[in-house]
Amino acid sequence: MTDTTPRSTADTEGAAGTAGAAGGGADAPLLELRGVGKSFGNIRALSGVDLRVGAGEVTCILGDNGAGKSTLIKILAGLHAPTAGSYRVDGEEVAFASPRDALDRGIATVYQDLAMVPLMPVWRNFFLGSEILRKVGPFSRLDVAAMRRITDEELKKMGIDLPDIDAPVANLSGGQKQVVAIARAVYFGARVLILDEPTAALGVKQSGVVLKYVSAAREAGLGVVFITHNPHHAYMVGDHFVILRLGETELDAPRAELTLGDLTHHMAGGAELDALEHELARSEGPDGGPAVPHPTAPADGPA
Numbered sequence: 001m002t003d004t005t006p007r008s009t010a011d012t013e014g015a016a017g018t019a020g021a022a023g024g025g026a027d028a029p030l031l032e033l034r035g036v037g038k039s040f041g042n043i044r045a046l047s048g049v050d051l052r053v054g055a056g057e058v059t060c061i062l063g064d065n066g067a068g069k070s071t072l073i074k075i076l077a078g079l080h081a082p083t084a085g086s087y088r089v090d091g092e093e094v095a096f097a098s099p100r101d102a103l104d105r106g107i108a109t110v111y112q113d114l115a116m117v118p119l120m121p122v123w124r125n126f127f128l129g130s131e132i133l134r135k136v137g138p139f140s141r142l143d144v145a146a147m148r149r150i151t152d153e154e155l156k157k158m159g160i161d162l163p164d165i166d167a168p169v170a171n172l173s174g175g176q177k178q179v180v181a182i183a184r185a186v187y188f189g190a191r192v193l194i195l196d197e198p199t200a201a202l203g204v205k206q207s208g209v210v211l212k213y214v215s216a217a218r219e220a221g222l223g224v225v226f227i228t229h230n231p232h233h234a235y236m237v238g239d240h241f242v243i244l245r246l247g248e249t250e251l252d253a254p255r256a257e258l259t260l261g262d263l264t265h266h267m268a269g270g271a272e273l274d275a276l277e278h279e280l281a282r283s284e285g286p287d288g289g290p291a292v293p294h295p296t297a298p299a300d301g302p303a
């Protein structure tokens, strides 16, 4: 199931070079966290988290509110430094000082707000912050033709056919916006895509569109970290699953060891849910009826 083929010769050389230098070995994962923790003063947001993300692999991080997902993303993206454990890229330990450092190593994060300017055209958003310029006499001008052409080509490469790349991004559906953001990250050299709940605000059909491109990114050999609340979405594309609860790893398993039912059960509370079921079963009477009458049950005897 897992394809560890690097995307390009450049990737192979880069990965092998740094991994070799750090003693990580040629088969070092793209990303690896070992025993990572993060505290904010007395608040421990994450503790003892391990994570490995390989090329051509989708690792899903699931968890309820407050589980530590955002903190984990921020560590991976170079926004937070971990307060415990180690972070390795291509087998080499890193200490990112900023998201720019992470981007330079090919780690791109697509946040829920997508960092797009709604009223600007699709192509302009595609190149936002990395515009192509051309010299006109002593001046530099935006090379609109080149940016339009590349945007169109890159979207088509990912199988995205937008009717009009001159339309403002605000006109796109939520799913299309996510997909444009993914294509943009891939074009600018992402080897690892971190997707922050990309389907959270979407309906079934639009979620399907996004999940299709998560798969496409995997097929292109990228490592994908897919953060979600939704076990159904995770199971459709995931190769590996990590569930966080209150900052700790509750489950860490490859797809082969887990059914969708298991994943849903764990997300719904796992052991806590079992204990609740057990308690509810115990409150049933010997004949299977409730030992304590249900509040809406009619009282015995004359009214």
Ligand SMILES: Nc1ncnc2c1ncn2[C@@H]1O[C@H](COP(=O)(O)OP(=O)(O)OP(=O)(O)O)[C@@H](O)[C@H]1O
Pocket: 040, 043, 044, 045, 046, 063, 064, 065, 066, 067, 068, 069, 070, 071, 072
């Ligand atoms: N900058 C911060 N300062 C103090 N506490 C923080 C900070 N960031 C996160 N926390 C705490 O760390 C814990 C984990 O938060 P985090 O936002 O990572 O969870 P989450 O899984 O992303 O939740 P949600 O799905 O609700 O966004 C929470 O208890 C939160 O209050």
